[in-house]
Amino acid sequence: xxxxxxxxxxxxxxxxxxxxxxxxxxxxxxxxxxxxxxxxxxxxxxxxxxxxxxxxxxxxxxxxxxxxxxxxxxxxxxxxxxxxxxxxxxxxxxxxxxxxxxxxxxxxxxxxxxxxxxxxxxxxxxxxxxxxxxxxxxxxxxxxxxxxxxxxxxxxxxxxxxxxxxxxxxxxxxxxxxxxxxxxxxxxxxxxxxxxxxxxxxxxxxxxxxxxxxxx
Amino acid sequence: xxxxxxxxxxxxxxxxxxxxxxxxxxxxxxxxxxxxxxxxxxxxxxxxxxxxxxxxxxxxxxxxxxxxxxxxxxxxxxxxxxxxxxxxxxxxxxxxxxxxxxxxxxxxxxxxxxxxxxxxxxxxxxxxxxxxxxxxxxxxxxxxxxxxxxxxxxxxxxxxxxxxxxxxxxxxxxxxxxxxxxxxxxxxxxxxxxxxxxxxxxxxxxxxxxxxxxxx
DNA sequence: CCGAAATTCTATAGAACTATAGAAAATTGT
DNA sequence: ACAATTTTCTATAGTTCTATAGAATTTCGG
Numbered sequence: 001x002x003x004x005x006x007x008x009x010x011x012x013x014x015x016x017x018x019x020x021x022x023x024x025x026x027x028x029x030x031x032x033x034x035x036x037x038x039x040x041x042x043x044x045x046x047x048x049x050x051x052x053x054x055x056x057x058x059x060x061x062x063x064x065x066x067x068x069x070x071x072x073x074x075x076x077x078x079x080x081x082x083x084x085x086x087x088x089x090x091x092x093x094x095x096x097x098x099x100x101x102x103x104x105x106x107x108x109x110x111x112x113x114x115x116x117x118x119x120x121x122x123x124x125x126x127x128x129x130x131x132x133x134x135x136x137x138x139x140x141x142x143x144x145x146x147x148x149x150x151x152x153x154x155x156x157x158x159x160x161x162x163x164x165x166x167x168x169x170x171x172x173x174x175x176x177x178x179x180x181x182x183x184x185x186x187x188x189x190x191x192x193x194x195x196x197x198x199x200x201x202x203x204x205x206x207x208x209x210x211x212x213x214x215x216x
Numbered sequence: 217x218x219x220x221x222x223x224x225x226x227x228x229x230x231x232x233x234x235x236x237x238x239x240x241x242x243x244x245x246x247x248x249x250x251x252x253x254x255x256x257x258x259x260x261x262x263x264x265x266x267x268x269x270x271x272x273x274x275x276x277x278x279x280x281x282x283x284x285x286x287x288x289x290x291x292x293x294x295x296x297x298x299x300x301x302x303x304x305x306x307x308x309x310x311x312x313x314x315x316x317x318x319x320x321x322x323x324x325x326x327x328x329x330x331x332x333x334x335x336x337x338x339x340x341x342x343x344x345x346x347x348x349x350x351x352x353x354x355x356x357x358x359x360x361x362x363x364x365x366x367x368x369x370x371x372x373x374x375x376x377x378x379x380x381x382x383x384x385x386x387x388x389x390x391x392x393x394x395x396x397x398x399x400x401x402x403x404x405x406x407x408x409x410x411x412x413x414x415x416x417x418x419x420x421x422x423x424x425x426x427x428x429x430x431x432x
Numbered sequence: 433c434c435g436a437a438a439t440t441c442t443a444t445a446g447a448a449c450t451a452t453a454g455a456a457a458a459t460t461g462t
Numbered sequence: 463a464c465a466a467t468t469t470t471c472t473a474t475a476g477t478t479c480t481a482t483a484g485a486a487t488t489t490c491g492g
Contacts, residue, residue, distance in 0.1 A: 009459080010468080031247035032332065034449060048470045050451065112328070116248065140412070149412045157403050158412060160388065161381055168380015187373050195411035196359070196374060198366045225489075226438080250479060264440045266481065 016042055017052040018066050019105070021059045026105040026174075030060050030113040061121045064114045065128075067106030071099050072128045072135075079135040085143040090189045092136060093166060097185055100170035101177075108174060111167060133159050162192060232258055233268040235321070238279045242321040242390075246276050246329040277337045280330045281344075283322030287315050288344045288351075295351040301359040306405045308352060309382060313397055313404075316386035324390060327383060349375050378408060 020042035024033040035056055036046040053059040078091045099107050114125055136159040143149040165188060173179055236258040240249040251272055252262040269275040294307045315323050330341055352375040359365040381404060389395055 007468085013469085029245055029247055029332070031245055035451085036449080044469090045471060046450090047452080047472075051469065054451095056450070116245070143412070147414070150414045153412050154403060157400070158407075160384065161404065161407055164384015164387075165377055165381040167384055168376065171380075172376065184373070187370060188377065191374075191377055191408070191411065193411045193413045195407065195409045196356070196365045196369050197409045198363070199415065223438085229439085251481085252479080260439090261441060262480090263442075263482080267439065270481095272480070 014052055017049070017059075018062055021053075022063045022067065022106040022109055025060065025063055025109045025113055030056075030109075030116045057117065057121070060109070060113060061117055063106050064110040064117065064125055067103065067108070067110035068125060068128050068132075071095070071103075071107065072132045074099075075132050075135050079139055085139065085146060085148040086189075086193065088139045089143070089162075089192060090185065092139065093162070093188050093192075094185050096163075096166040097169060097173060097181055097188075100173045101181060104170070104174045108170070111170075133163065136162065158192075162188075165191075230268055233265070233275075234278055234282050237269075237275045238283065238322040238325055241276065241279055241325045241329055246272075246325075246332045273333065273337070276325070276329060277333055279322050280326040280333065280341055283319065283324070283326035284341060284344050284348075287311070287319075287323065288348045290315075291348050291351050295355055301355065301362060301364045302405075302409065304355045305359070305378075305408060306401065308355065309378070309404050309408075310401050312379075312382040313385060313389060313401055316389045317393075317397060320386070320390045324386070327386075349379065352378065374408075378404075381407075 017038075021033075021038045024037045024041055027033070028037065034046075035049050038059065039046045039049040042049070049059075053062070074095050075092065078088055078095065081088065081091075083091065110125065114122060117125070137155045140149065140153060140155040140158045144151050144153050144155065169184055169188070173181065173184075233254075237249075237254045240253045240257055243249070244253065250262075251265050254275065255262045255265040258265070265275075269278070290311050291308065294304055294311065297304065297307075299307065326341070330338060333341070353371045356365065356369060356371040356374045360367050360369050360371065385400055385404070389397065389400075
């Protein structure tokens with residue numbers, strides 16, 4: 001049986017099933033994808049897919065979970081580490097954008113298709129997602145507390161804005177594998193910290209200088 | 217016939233058809249929506265819908281066009297106006313976010329479902345979309361040229377980042393009609409200009425002061 | 433109020449899709 | 463190599479969907 005024992009073959013094939021489903025869902029959307037598509041990408045026949053998933057909807061649920069789970073764990077590690085604020089922010093953005101490049105399909109499916117799941121199957125995902133946002137908020141709160149950021153900052157807004165921006169880039173990253181990830185990461189971080197307006201910085205000797213942190 | 221004459225009834229019903237399609241596509245996605253759903257929302261029977269659209273796909277095309285057309289026109293007006301840079305940026309963000317609130321469904325469909333259209337039907341949309349991005353890029357270029365922004369700025373990056381951030385908020389705005397749009401607009405503009413780091417500003421008298429432009 | 437044109441309806445062909453059942457094949461432990 | 467178990471296959475019932483055809487109804491200018 002396929003119960004949670006350590007059957008190697010099953011685990012391997014189940015992973016393949018989830019990744020095949022992720023791939024097809026990412027490409028065609030949940031409703032646009034057929035179980036036949038998924039099975040074919042996996043190399044089995046349509047009916048056989050039901051050995052791994054009770055239903056197409058359950059497949060979506062597992063893909064979404066797979067897409068966000070590790071990613072949130074990684075976020076938690078960053079948030080609870082003892083790096084300075086700026087490093088945490090950059091690590092967050094790096095994690096977010098790299099996830100798109102490496103595991104892009106399942107994460108994309110989570111972001112774009114999860115609302116086709118019934119309420120009860122979405123509960124766990126909601127939990128993970130808002131845990132993610134809270135971790136990010138906490139990072140901003142820390143930044144404000146330690147004086148790295150203005151103390152007038154709205155941390156909830158900040159978290160949402162960063163997530164939105166990263167997701168926006170995510171779409172581009174998935175579509176265009178030639179994009180320079182590191183370049184985008186740097187520029188995103190710099191934007192969030194400093195904005196685009198020319199910034200004058202106190203130098204050690206007390207004089208002022210233009211801070212050109214990111215000259216292409 | 218329904219040819220482009222000034223038939224009032226037809227034009228009215230056609231608008232209704234497009235908005236019904238937009239509504240259903242926004243809710244269920246292109247593939248998740250059926251022509252029956254659309255017809256019912258419009259108040260007619262399934263088969264009658266084909267009087268207005270040659271196919272479901274064509275309906276998607278018209279919804280997407282409807283969703284982005286006016287919006288891009290508005291952007292062009294902003295870009296070619298003679299406001300100062302900061303006003304243009306804020307007007308852009310305002311336009312973007314307000315579009316979501318007012319015409320959210322068709323715009324959401326354009327953003328989320330347009331890639332299910334075949335290449336040829338997407339050509340016009342691509343044109344409009346990249347025209348939009350170019351207008352925004354031009355605004356940033358102007359900002360850099362006039363000294364309002366650092367001259368090291370990557371305008372293509374800037375445009376993409378702002379669009380991504382706005383789209384991210386768009387999803388939230390559609391889902392939660394209680395959000396304070398003006399508040400978000402201000403904070404987004406401030407973020408893009410100044411970032412979250414505490415900023416010191418030359419005051420007229422030459423002394424320095426902390427600029428707290430956005431205190432919740 | 434008549435006749436033409438526009439709009440909607442009913443009915444259906446034909447295709448595709450999900451999920452299930454039971455047979456067949458492959459794998460594994462002994 | 464045998465028997466039990468796991469995995470895949472074939473076949474199909476039952477549903478839903480798109481698109482079309484032709485009939486029926488509504489609208490509207492004169």
